[in-house]
Amino acid sequence: MSKKNLIQVFEYQKLRFDSSENDFTESHFNAMVKFNEKNDNKYYTIIHKGIKFNNYVGVIQIGGLTLEILPKADKEKHDIERQKKTWQNVLLNMLKVCNHIKVDNISETALKKRYNSILEVYFEMYLNEIEGLINSGLIKKYRRVQNNQLALKGKLVFTKNIQKNTVHKERFYCEHQVFDNNHLLHQILYKGLVILDGFIAPNLRDKLNRVLYHFSDFKKVTINATHFFKIVPNRKTEPYSKAIDIAKMIILNYSPNLNAGNDNMLTLLFDMNKLWEEYVYKILQKNKPIGFSVSPQNSTKFWERKRIKPDIVIKNSFGKTIIIDTKWKIINTYKPSDDDLKQMFAYNLFWNAEKSMLLYPKVNQDDSVFGNYHHIPTEKEVNQCKIGFIEITNEKGLRKNRDIATDIFEKLEIV
Incomplete structure (x- = not known):
């Protein structure tokens, strides 16, 4: 992601699409209007030819454009670039303390790295977690499948067998168990990787392609919130927990095709009032x-x-x-x-x-x-x-x- 495709603003700041100072277009504006309407207009206020941000901070990525909304609790107006870096670090630190960014994934040294946006932190964490799982060996699980086959294997599904094989008497519609990698855990991770493919920065592209190579034979499925409730925590799934958490964030905050064009959107927004409260509690407790x-x-x-x-x-x-x-x-x-x-x-x-x-x-x-x-x-x-x-x-x-x-x-x- 180049600096040209990144716009950093502070909470309560305005952003207009008729300005020559940034790459925020009317198409981006229309996508953000639709997204806000779908969420009860809580994330920002729509103004003439633009957006006024409120108490929600974080990142909105629309195709190749990234908007990062930063907290700011001072009135300094000089050296804006330094101010942006400082308050981006403040937000990263609060997210880290509140476990929105896992402590052992992002070290103090890594937090000092100059990320273009907070989403890059999550993307890098996600790829690192999946790389670790690949290196350890992706687990296999039993899963039930139903299909037509030439031999009777498993349990015959009578109703579907009658529907599909009235003519083809040599076939059997059966249900049986398969022990392989193509199960829900990996389907969720794969879905997250596919979404990342449309948003990833050039510096992470090679790593994404390496990881995707290991998922090339996996089934693409539609994933929604209910799928995450189906995951049963146990000894085998515990190493997957961090990657699944990030996949959940990516998948559930993804909004495809908000416009007639290709303006897919990925959002990661936090109520700054709640984040401040949680941050203060966490540091006092510790x-x-x-x-x-x-x-x-x-x-x-x-x-x-x-x-x-x-x-x-x-x-x-x-x-x-x-x-x-x-x-x-x-x-x-x-x-x-x-x-x-x-x-x-x-x-x-x-x-x-x-x-x-x-x-x-x-x-x-x-x-x-x-x-x-x-x-x-x-x-x-x-x-x-x-x-x-x-x-x-x-x-x-x-x-x-x-x-x-x-x-x-x-x-x-x-x-």
């Missing part, structure tokens, strides 16, 4: 101090059938509880919304927490102090909430996950 517990999305009854669930509940060995609610947006210090403050107040009450914190990405804001709610339940001494801001990057680029987690715990003032 780097928590001794005597602390970190739990994600505890849920309890709120009103009638409605429930409430804070993003993260932290407890220490002294019985103290604190709530964190993550927000991926830029706000000014001391200006949280009334709804957010009311939400944190309810969390404090239902989880018997003395303190809670709204956690935002830091631009140039300073943390607030723990502010007091004026209603204090009788069993508690205080009922407080603060606004916290955390730096994700520094002058060197990406901050270490451990340092970010340490900063967050320090902000809670219960370490």
Whole structure:
């Protein structure tokens, strides 16, 4: 994939097809409109002759054009290419931490490699996984087949035998077992490879062709979500799990023929609010101090059938509880919304927490102090909430996950 065929934008940025600054065409626009309509218009907003992106980040590949939507939690407007590289690394790191990119597939060194797009990371992982399976030997499994044959082998299927062999009495329509490689696991992997063939970058083309060679005799079948539920995890299928996970991502996010032309689309999009929440939970869980517990999305009854669930509940060995609610947006210090403050107040009450914190990405804001709610339940001494801001990057680029987690715990003032 050449740089010419890659367009990188930031969340909430606009992209128009009448601009001479990029290769985004009206055909690409029409394909994206149809895709968004099929998904309840949740991924971006359609504007005059263009798209306005929202809180979904990731990659959209339409034929030979790749759009990469990056998160951005600062207001820097100089050295845009460096900014794009930094925030691409931020997104890759969050995906890695949240296991959307498997930890042992992509090392810290590999994350520093300059990928043209995030999809290339997945494509390379997929090919590496399948190469490993080929080198170990593709497993064989028993499968049932039905066909017409000249000898009675297996079980005769009476109804179909009557339908097909009324004239040809010398034939038998039978069902029998075959022990070979042409089973569901490999059919899924093959389908993923076939889709990749239309999207792969030149630097991975040779590897794809080498892998495809080993699947040349496999049956092409239509794969949908139900096929993945048919896979029974066991000792033999366990080595396939990572490759199947990526194949599932590729196949289920593939949209063929959205236009009359050849605008097949492959998408990999993440809600940045959910990704931020999951990322913060994962790094806190991994780097928590001794005597602390970190739990994600505890849920309890709120009103009638409605429930409430804070993003993260932290407890220490002294019985103290604190709530964190993550927000991926830029706000000014001391200006949280009334709804957010009311939400944190309810969390404090239902989880018997003395303190809670709204956690935002830091631009140039300073943390607030723990502010007091004026209603204090009788069993508690205080009922407080603060606004916290955390730096994700520094002058060197990406901050270490451990340092970010340490900063967050320090902000809670219960370490």
